[in-house]
Amino acid sequence: MAGASGLGTGPGAAGGDGDDSLYPIAVLIDELRNEDVQLRLNSIKKLSTIALALGVERTRSELLPFLTDTIYDEDEVLLALAEQLGNFTGLVGGPDFAHCLLPPLENLATVEETVVRDKAVESLRQISQEHTPVALEAYFVPLVKRLASGDWFTSRTSACSLFSVCYPRASNAVKAEIRQQFRSLCSDDTPMVRRAAASKLGEFAKVLELDSVKSEIVPLFTNLASDEQDSVRLLAVEACVSIAQLLSQDDLETLVMPTLRQAVEDKSWRVRYMVADKFSELQKAMGPKITLNDLIPAFQNLLKDCEAEVRAAAAHKVKELGENLPIEDRETIIMNQILPYIKELVSDTNPHVKSALASVIMGLSTILGKENTIEHLLPLFLAQLKDECPEVRLNIISNLDCVNEVIGIRQLSQSLLPAIVELAEDAKWRVRLAIIEYMPLLAGQLGVEFFDEKLNSLCMAWLVDHVYAIREAATNNLMKLVQKFGTEWAQNTIVPKVLVMANDPNYLHRMTTLFCINALSEACGQEITTKQMLPIVLKMAGDQVANVRFNVAKSLQKIGPILDTNALQGEVKPVLQKLGQDEDMDVKYFAQEAISVLALA
């Protein structure tokens, strides 16, 4: 504490108001040093309050030096500090003094813990924008240089993210130095640093002059793309997208493509996966000509890669690939060059590959048009609807709207039904839940007749599922169906069945009736609610299970606003009053709550 009290005894540097004596910095620093981590953390999170209380001058002369010196703390505290300092420029006196924040942040940018370092770098990037060009060269650039030549890898990785923010506003001489430093980090001895450099290569390329991109970035890119570690090579694929956007077609062919071709064939599946994953971006960046000559064949290879991970990543991109092709050629390209591979993938051995494909394949129908879809895609959809893996079937069903626009869902309905029924009865409740969520969509597309005939019974069966989440989803589903098909339909098909369940021996099913009424009453309107639903609810107030009774109270509260005054005063009120005297305290509670919300007291 010696240091702290020393700081505190100095005369209030801020001068002016007499508040300073109230809060000698020693007291504040005591808080920042409290033995309890949680209290330290709280104090750090209110650092701006402290700074504001101290005033800009004392913040600069007393608080910041303290923060710079006592950087050894729990990472959680350091993280909060790094974040705070990013927004501190105003508190130290504005842009002219922004450089005062650099020393503590520089320390934080060298700590071991990645989250702290990343946050410090983020704050440094933010503050760099607030520096004047002169201050940038005087304070910020030297900091970057120090970090870039730090002993331990942490400071060098942090430096990698800072080059691009100071480069644009630096003078030419300094720019050359910055490029030089970035170059040396790209061939750093430590793979961690090379990875950091590779991941920032694209960003750095974007702020460089075109000549430098060609003469300096491209060789770096080539080197990183053939690094001994695949974790570095795969990052170069990402950089490839940014670099490609900067170069002309001719340059791309000579400077970038050889490396990219190599990445497609890389012996590590991680690199190939990255190419597949970034395929759409690459396609856009490379332009149509290279796409046709190089990327399409590469894509074919990825689709039949020996690793399922790569095939799945490529399969995900099938639709985007089609959409990004020039409109005039895309039908032919897909039909001739991609479709044969897709057909293979439909019967892939790996469920993830199939389900990746199923999640996008329907999107191809808009690109290929009605006839091709019917002739070539439809058989695939049908096969996938029968796939052994529920994910695949589900993904097809969830994308039905794409096909509906092109050929109408009727083409599929015969195969659709067994698939839906099977999913509806799947042993995994998450699968059942997923299919319920598509019911309103399907209902809309298949029409009320088909629905009544084939699917209605399924929807009712879910209401008595043994998993609550399914019953809940089934209830919401009914509401959406009523919104779609109207109240008359509800009155004829849904409501009677729901109300019958009120007499079910299982109290969970009786409660489901109440939940359905909660969900349906609004969509069904006053008449149906008053005439058909209310009597049932009121009758259930005499249920022997307390859970049912307090749900009656809740339901009455919910449907009360839809009812007219007569029903409320004449029928609801007495029942709620009776429930208000119930022996069960929960029933009492909810009844009284309903009475007060409905203003029936």
Next chain:
Amino acid sequence: METKLPPASTPTSPSSPGLSPVPPPDKVDGFSRRSLRRARPRRSHSSSQFRYQSNQQELTPLPLLKDVPASELHELLSRKLAQCGVMFDFLDCVADLKGKEVKRAALNELVECVGSTRGVLIEPVYPDIIRMISVNIFRTLPPSENPEFDPEEDEPNLEPSFGRDPRHGERTSLTPRQLDEGHRLVYEFFLRFLESPDFQPSVAKRYVDQKFVLMLLELFDSEDPREREYLKTILHRVYGKFLGLRAYIRKQCNHIFLRFIYEFEHFNGVAELLEILGSIINGFALPLKTEHKQFLVRVLIPLHSVKSLSVFHAQLAYCVVQFLEKDATLTEHVIRGLLKYWPKTCTQKEVMFLGEMEEILDVIEPSQFVKIQEPLFKQVARCVSSPHFQVAERALYFWNNEYILSLIEDNCHTVLPAVFGTLYQVSKEHWNQTIVSLIYNVLKTFMEMNGKLFDELTASYKLEKQQEQQKAQERQELWQGLEELRLRRLQGTQGAKEAPLQRLTPQVATSGGQS
């Protein structure tokens, strides 16, 4: 189930100084159930390794090594090595049966020959041997079948579990990735080669270079514990025989660990690498080089923060204790490091930390104990007050350790005040009776240790509680005052239209927008 086939020296026995010597070949097995495994239908060949099989050549059986005159031995050896460099998919039990049989026989013979015959390893065969080994074992490891692999919960990837139906997508990939027989024989051969009395590191170092070592290290990520077991022994031999590669191996291990800690929390071979390092540390000369100390402080200690600590904790703790036995002055660093990474929510890890701490205290020098006793025992007290009784119990067991007890006694004027308040409070509040009675025992020991101090602490306990409350109140007032002052300043500056401070309205300050 035939899933667990722990190789001879299991990773749970790191206490053996250095690696146990490689067992004789008949015991290194662990593969005896191959036939069973191969009987199951399997779609394989998706391993990255088998990508380059385009024109498969026919292998014809060569004469046996022992049947040829010495003058032709080496020529035949080279041809056999070349045969063994042809890759087959040993998991696919239908394809290339004949070729595989030839290769298997040749490998068996090579293993036999290198292990028993003197004078076989002459200079010209070294490049052939290393080439054959490289072709066979170096490959990009395939994707993990189960990306959420939990080393404690899940079986390692030796086999598809019987109970699961792969059609329901619970396994993410189709091929069980495992060490096939071809691999095993090659590893066996490699090991015999390194251990042969004829083996000459000075010749081999031309071929076993940094790149070779790097690829060897990458294989430690293999999911198959048997492969990692081989790798462990092999790397240990390489480290022992190639002096020029030692620094490089240590450096690359560091890189693997650092990536594992800070970038990508997945690497299967951490325990094996640590086991090797444990024996390396054992051999460090004194005084320790800065590089080695840095390894302890910047790699081994942060390794404690990794989620899957339980998989390699025994090996890690062994390394740490090795360091402390070498150089006691590192104790303070280590203990402060552990305190820094002390688990906050994972009670299972907390128990491991306590175990390691006890191991450290077992070897601590009294002069070092004095330096860390206060923070250490504050942490121990926090553990005692843990609602998880295993944590509390583990911490209280410290008092059963005679050496620790003697250290506490010698320093009771510092240790007692550090823990007393917590113990006293927990003794009244803990839900678990075992803990309560253990605490009573501890308090009793304290009383016997220094009755006067104990009485003083009991007397001042209440007072301290009150002071704490008062402090909390003062703190609250302080922050309230600060908040008011902040608001006043904000208004003041806005009134005076001082531009720089205007952007400090709460929204702007937090969103960090530029003015």
